[in-house]
Amino acid sequence: MSEARRRLLMRTDWGIVYQNARDGLRMKVSAGANVGERLMAIGDRHYGHIRAEAVDWLERVEMDLGRIDDLPATFSGGMQQRLQIARNLVTKPRLVFMDEPTSGLDVSVQARLLDLIRGLVGSLGIACVVVTHDLGVVRLLSHRLMVMKGGDVVEHGLTDQVLDDPQHPYTQLLVSSILPV
Amino acid sequence: MPTVIPHPTASTATAAAPQRLEGYNFAYLDEQTKRMIRRALLKAVAVPGYQVPFGSREMPLPYGWGTGGIQVTAAVIGPDDTLKVIDQGADDTTNAVNIRRFFAKTAGVATTDRTVDASIIQTRHRIPETPLTEDQILVYQVPIPEPLRQLEPREAETRKMHALEEYGVMHVSLYEDIAKFGRITKSYNYPVRVNGRYVMAPSPIPKFDNPKMDRMPALQLFGAGREKRLYAVPPYTEVKSLDFEDHPFEVETWEQDCALCGAGDSYLDEVIVDDKGTRMFVCSDSDYCRERREAGHQGDGGPA
Numbered sequence: 001m002s003e004a005r006r007r008l009l010m011r012t013d014w015g016i017v018y019q020n021a022r023d024g025l026r027m028k029v030s031a032g033a034n035v036g037e038r039l040m041a042i043g044d045r046h047y048g049h050i051r052a053e054a055v056d057w058l059e060r061v062e063m064d065l066g067r068i069d070d071l072p073a074t075f076s077g078g079m080q081q082r083l084q085i086a087r088n089l090v091t092k093p094r095l096v097f098m099d100e101p102t103s104g105l106d107v108s109v110q111a112r113l114l115d116l117i118r119g120l121v122g123s124l125g126i127a128c129v130v131v132t133h134d135l136g137v138v139r140l141l142s143h144r145l146m147v148m149k150g151g152d153v154v155e156h157g158l159t160d161q162v163l164d165d166p167q168h169p170y171t172q173l174l175v176s177s178i179l180p181v
Numbered sequence: 182m183p184t185v186i187p188h189p190t191a192s193t194a195t196a197a198a199p200q201r202l203e204g205y206n207f208a209y210l211d212e213q214t215k216r217m218i219r220r221a222l223l224k225a226v227a228v229p230g231y232q233v234p235f236g237s238r239e240m241p242l243p244y245g246w247g248t249g250g251i252q253v254t255a256a257v258i259g260p261d262d263t264l265k266v267i268d269q270g271a272d273d274t275t276n277a278v279n280i281r282r283f284f285a286k287t288a289g290v291a292t293t294d295r296t297v298d299a300s301i302i303q304t305r306h307r308i309p310e311t312p313l314t315e316d317q318i319l320v321y322q323v324p325i326p327e328p329l330r331q332l333e334p335r336e337a338e339t340r341k342m343h344a345l346e347e348y349g350v351m352h353v354s355l356y357e358d359i360a361k362f363g364r365i366t367k368s369y370n371y372p373v374r375v376n377g378r379y380v381m382a383p384s385p386i387p388k389f390d391n392p393k394m395d396r397m398p399a400l401q402l403f404g405a406g407r408e409k410r411l412y413a414v415p416p417y418t419e420v421k422s423l424d425f426e427d428h429p430f431e432v433e434t435w436e437q438d439c440a441l442c443g444a445g446d447s448y449l450d451e452v453i454v455d456d457k458g459t460r461m462f463v464c465s466d467s468d469y470c471r472e473r474r475e476a477g478h479q480g481d482g483g484p485a
Contacts, residue, residue, distance in 0.1 A: 003341075003345070004345045007345060007347065011349075026332075026353070029353055029354070029356075029357050030357060030360055030361075032356070032360055033353050033356045033357050033360065036353070036356055037349065037350065037353050038349075039349075040349040040350070040352040040353060040356065041347065041349030041350065042349065043349075045352065045424075045425055045426050046425060046426045046427055047356065047359050047425040047426075047427050047428050048427050050356060051360070068360075069360050069361060
């Protein structure tokens, strides 16, 4: 696939949510512009329309609309992560990659973010590849699961099946390492 | 006030060609360098708006003072050319005077203040008000040739963005202006799209001058010495300023006319005339203003 085509896919059919929101956001422009960027990148040249989409998406990720013209640098980690998700979903991608979307967030924020991701993925019919080491997140979000070690897939299957009956020693180690609350 | 101080050499007519200095090659640069620059210019003209890398030389003036423009002028000037140099529209500012003298000495060419008499006009930050013709070349001095630079610091990435026509990010900065101020506030170096393809920095001319670039009969050449880039807009090429459908491109307007010549259609500079802060608005294009005054036009003279 040519690079031009690949980069077009990155702006349209694919979305990437980075572990560190700073990698996925444009930190020097406002939240609204961050959401609008992908629309402008695919040729939207109507300010009113871009603005309306930005408002709509910030609402969907439960952001305070009073912050639409603020810089992402002034946001908390959870807000930055939600902004990143809005920014990716605005062009209605079909496949979204998420790299540790909840790591580094405090647990209450994690829970709301997971709820949000699950809701959006369900309602928009998006396929989502989530990389995480948090087995709680895995159980909540995913239908299918791949366990990787040293760059290789060591086990894969339905999430419940793998977590409840791990076959590979590494998966067994992972599952048995969860701290009981 | 720059517009009324008579320039030492500023005879209104074309000055006679002065004697050329001994010991320098014609127009300072050696022939191999001029050839290299001309090759780059040919490529630039063939691909309007594309930034062509070139081997920028050390020039006897500091970066930021027109080292790019001066090399382009040196590469295209011939003994029969008549050179005009302007800085912010005026012929008598330091930068313009020095560059004009430089070519008078090293190339022995005739120089002029009159836009209509010039065959090559080197400019910093303005396009003359008098429409240019097919027989003229306009050379711009460019500090930052990359319009995407502020949004994307990596050169490798900006080149890729140009190659793939990924220009959405240009509109992000315009969006920011409207979100913050209700209108596009960028007033100079306003990005343009050339020939429907490359997004180009028009050099820090006021956006008032942007419409003049569109389908201009004269050849427009741009030189950035420090950044080592050349680009060009061939005659009669479409140059469109970026905007939004619901926030179209607009130029600056003034409530008053020029205080000296009464022009209502030229770019005006605000000039403070005393210690009390009294101000007047005068044409930034000193040649245009003088010609109008010579033709009998008069402004209201500004503050009494």
